[in-house]
Amino acid sequence: MSIHGLKTQHYNSSFIDSSDIISTVEFNHTGELLATGDKGGRVVIFQQEPESKNQPQCRGEYNVYSTFQSHEPEFDYLKSLEIEEKINKIRWLPQKNAAQFLLSTNDKTIKLWKISERDKRPEGYNLKEEDGRYRDPNTVTTLRVPIFRPMDLMVEASPRRVFANAHTYHINSIAVNSDYETYLSADDLRINLWHLEITDRSFNIVDIKPANMEELTEVITAAEFHPNQCNTFVYSSSKGTIRMCDMRASALCDKHAKMFEEPEDPNNRSFFSEIISSISDVKFSHSGRYMMTRDYLSVKIWDLNMETRPVETYQVHEYLRSKLCSLYENDCIFDKFECCWNGNDSVVMTGSYNNFFRMFDRGYRQDVTLEASRENSKPRSVLKPRKVSTGGKRKKDEISVDSLDFNKKILHTAWHPLDNIIAVATTNNLYIFQEKLN
Amino acid sequence: MSGDNEETQAAEETSVDEKEVQEKMISPEKAEEAKLKARYPNLGNKPGGSDLLRKRLQKGQKYFDSGDYNMAKAKIKNKQLPTAAPEKTEITGDHIPTPQDLPQRKPSLVASKLAG
Numbered sequence: 111m112s113i114h115g116l117k118t119q120h121y122n123s124s125f126i127d128s129s130d131i132i133s134t135v136e137f138n139h140t141g142e143l144l145a146t147g148d149k150g151g152r153v154v155i156f157q158q159e160p161e162s163k164n165q166p167q168c169r170g171e172y173n174v175y176s177t178f179q180s181h182e183p184e185f186d187y188l189k190s191l192e193i194e195e196k197i198n199k200i201r202w203l204p205q206k207n208a209a210q211f212l213l214s215t216n217d218k219t220i221k222l223w224k225i226s227e228r229d230k231r232p233e234g235y236n237l238k239e240e241d242g243r244y245r246d247p248n249t250v251t252t253l254r255v256p257i258f259r260p261m262d263l264m265v266e267a268s269p270r271r272v273f274a275n276a277h278t279y280h281i282n283s284i285a286v287n288s289d290y291e292t293y294l295s296a297d298d299l300r301i302n303l304w305h306l307e308i309t310d311r312s313f314n315i316v317d318i319k320p321a322n323m324e325e326l327t328e329v330i331t332a333a334e335f336h337p338n339q340c341n342t343f344v345y346s347s348s349k350g351t352i353r354m355c356d357m358r359a360s361a362l363c364d365k366h367a368k369m370f371e372e373p374e375d376p377n378n379r380s381f382f383s384e385i386i387s388s389i390s391d392v393k394f395s396h397s398g399r400y401m402m403t404r405d406y407l408s409v410k411i412w413d414l415n416m417e418t419r420p421v422e423t424y425q426v427h428e429y430l431r432s433k434l435c436s437l438y439e440n441d442c443i444f445d446k447f448e449c450c451w452n453g454n455d456s457v458v459m460t461g462s463y464n465n466f467f468r469m470f471d472r473g474y475r476q477d478v479t480l481e482a483s484r485e486n487s488k489p490r491s492v493l494k495p496r497k498v499s500t501g502g503k504r505k506k507d508e509i510s511v512d513s514l515d516f517n518k519k520i521l522h523t524a525w526h527p528l529d530n531i532i533a534v535a536t537t538n539n540l541y542i543f544q545e546k547l548n
Numbered sequence: 549m550s551g552d553n554e555e556t557q558a559a560e561e562t563s564v565d566e567k568e569v570q571e572k573m574i575s576p577e578k579a580e581e582a583k584l585k586a587r588y589p590n591l592g593n594k595p596g597g598s599d600l601l602r603k604r605l606q607k608g609q610k611y612f613d614s615g616d617y618n619m620a621k622a623k624i625k626n627k628q629l630p631t632a633a634p635e636k637t638e639i640t641g642d643h644i645p646t647p648q649d650l651p652q653r654k655p656s657l658v659a660s661k662l663a664g
Contacts, residue, residue: 127661130660130661130662132662146662148660148662150660152660152663154660154662154663174662174663177660177662177663189609190609191609192609279605280605280607298601298604298605299605323602326601326602327601328601329601329604329605348601378575378577380575380577380578380580380581381581381584381585381591382577382580382581383577385600431576431577431580432576432577432579432580433580434576434577434580434581434584435580435581435583435584435587438584439584439587538661540662
């Protein structure tokens, strides 16, 4: 598969405003819309232009459709806690009417946003002038019916629900259920179930907080609902385990139905073992038969019917194993990389450092490393595969491990649900690539 | 990992004299651990344990209490105010932050640069 640059949206400046750091990327269910959230609490939505007849080989470009401030910074005076406005996750609801809906969350509060279009405006009121001033009643001598006239498209975002005060710890995931009526939110120690219509209460379905916090050994790192079984969800932990729960079994799903964990060779255990086994993302395949987990060095594919070990393991950047000491010192070892499936579950993708991202083709057993950067992403040019040299000899065009820029990390990637179009977020730039059609 | 298993089997076949050298080559992870322990001898053996997790759960915690601050200011005439730790990893404690310690929060009035 060859990927070429379609169009890149980017902010080009030597000074990076930290509020521009992209914190989440998500396509909607048709792929027509792409939402990004940033550290400043803002959401930017891009819309794909319809295919032009002049260039049938090229799928439409993505242009800005709407932008709004989703969350503001808050200070909890009672707990002396600063609440960041950074958007941790965005999840789209499937479209039911003309408007689009999405859930966006920061560390503490989830909001349901309605994004609607207005392209008509009523004109010809009886009592008001066009600019809104009231007419002198004495001048009103006839009665007319206002009519709608077209106007320039206006896209409005309004908050329809605010789901607050249900999380003591920091929300890391939200996931919409396949029943399209409920969704879950997960923080470090608890998972709550909400109804999209009800904001004043939620059900706690998982609670791993120990009675004595000194006994705390693991936290919840991600959670997701099964794509078509509305009773099933999974949550991953900082110890590298995934628990699958069935909401039919009991109201509180502390007891898991299945636990997925790869056994570890105790001889290989080191100081870093647990830290690098922490799962930063878990995603079900579209088919619902598999799930994928991302830990610090690898991506693993699990068959939901087999808990003992993953069926596939892909090394993302194994060369970092001999750099763990410095990665621990500069905190990079705690970076939370996400992962995603393509539409037919044949390819998986995840990010790495130096603005590299990796794709693994499960069927053909091939993988590729690509780079998201201005220099390498001219429109309609094909992205060149990159290689990191691990041995002593460095070939031409290869990059040595020591030259990698660990500040340039790709944590968030998304794949269009139907086409081979991908969205890749570097620190504060968004790249959209599409597959070259022949 | 299969790679590590092969290397472990190779180690068993070498002589005891070379074992030390071999051990460093066997597991890059263990070599990195040794490096870390050399730099920070006080590092505990439970990295994923409650200290790390509790630090994670405490993210965003600030302690600014005007009462504490004024009390501390009053005490400063008699004895030194406890100084801030160089790395701000205090979970609770003797450290009483001052307004200068708390980073300024900037409201996000500016539109995102992605929106052009």
